[in-house]
């Protein structure tokens with residue numbers, strides 16, 4: 491095994507002492523702010539990231555354009571009949587892909603929105619308004635119920651609209667999230683290209699709880715009206731990328747990626763200025779490394795990609811995979827970084843079992859107190875998924891699932907996802923750890939790299955298996 495000690499020193503030096511990491515975070519979160527697809531914020535962020543990759547000395551830096559549909563919220567209003575005596579305005583935010591509509595009806599509370607809870611209120615739901623929560627894990631069960639599941643059930647039972655209370659946060663905060671994620675057709679996944687059927691808005695926990703009290707006080711007779719205006723527009727969006735070319739096998743690649751778009755209602759600091767600033771930090775560190783030790787320092791190419799349109803349902807990464815399909819068989823590994831302020835770094839999550847001992851050995855050899863795990867299910871929620879579907883090996887960072895989630899992580903997708911929620915001291919550790927790993931992965935000889943690409947049928951089979959309870 492090559493001794494990387496001197497290399498690690500250069501990486502660690504940049505990771506911990508470069509002032510860029512914090513400066514870049516401030517630029518993305520405070521100076522640029524919301525980076526919703528198809529807005530000036532996204533364009534400004536795209537130019538900024540391109541400039542940074544060039545400044546750090548990456549090659550073939552470009553903003554690769556793709557045409558897509560973005561969704562825009564214009565108005566959201568919830569009114570009660572008779573009016574409720576509440577302090578301040580009744581805030582609401584439409585969920586992504588909610589259509590424009592004006593509906594009214596009786597509010598029917600379905601608890602956590604488990605299928606059984608919907609069935610019990612089946613008769614009442616038709617042409618009325620469903621009230622549920624954004625909590626994904628109902629108590630006393632291991633089943634995960636997503637907002638998309640609840641929404642599908644409400645539509646199936648003929649509801650006129652849906653209100654989701656934000657039970658993740660207190661403090662009169664609404665949230666947003668897509669009500670449809672990907673369109674699946676015959677084993678292939680496509681980006682969402684039309685609005686969903688009925689309007690769906692979020693309200694704060696405080697308002698949701700008040701609605702529940704009013705329902706019981708009035709023997710189930712609380713009426714609400716939802717009025718939303720939203721639009722879908724064709725836009726040009728951009729994935730920003732750059733390479734550190736391999737000195738021996740430049741055609742073979744390791745991809746490090748993070749999405750730079752963010753929710754329309756916040757500076758999207760945790761989700762995902764954190765990930766994209768760590769990506770810039772790794773690019774800076776490894777570029778300096780190559781400069782210091784020469785062309786052959788990285789035997790294979792490292793490609794850095796900042797994806798856009800992730801929050802609209804992986805539209806940037808789907809477009810990339812579509813365009814670069816022929817190169818995918820030469821992608822050794824994809825490392826995707828999302829919400830790095832969710833919890834302390836605890837290890838790596840891998841989707842193919844043969845990589846687990848490989849990365850555990852790599853971690854042990856580096857002397858790091860981390861562990862390598864097999865992901866018990868195929869994660870469809872991030873930009874790695876279009877690569878997984880094409881059989882490419884994936885590595886994700888283990889930060890919060892199962893244990894050790896930071897309380898501030900709950901603010902993602904709300905207006906309170908601001909820079910102060912990021913645990914700044916963690917970020918240099920992310921930069922150093924991922925950069926050191928990437929250095930070792932690109933330099934591992936072919937015969938020692940254990941992972942193989944999987945045929946699509948195998949991935950589809952893994953997807954069918956139910957989510958492992960956690």
Ligand SMILES: [Zn+2]
Nearest residue numbers: 761762828829
């Ligand atoms: Zn994200």
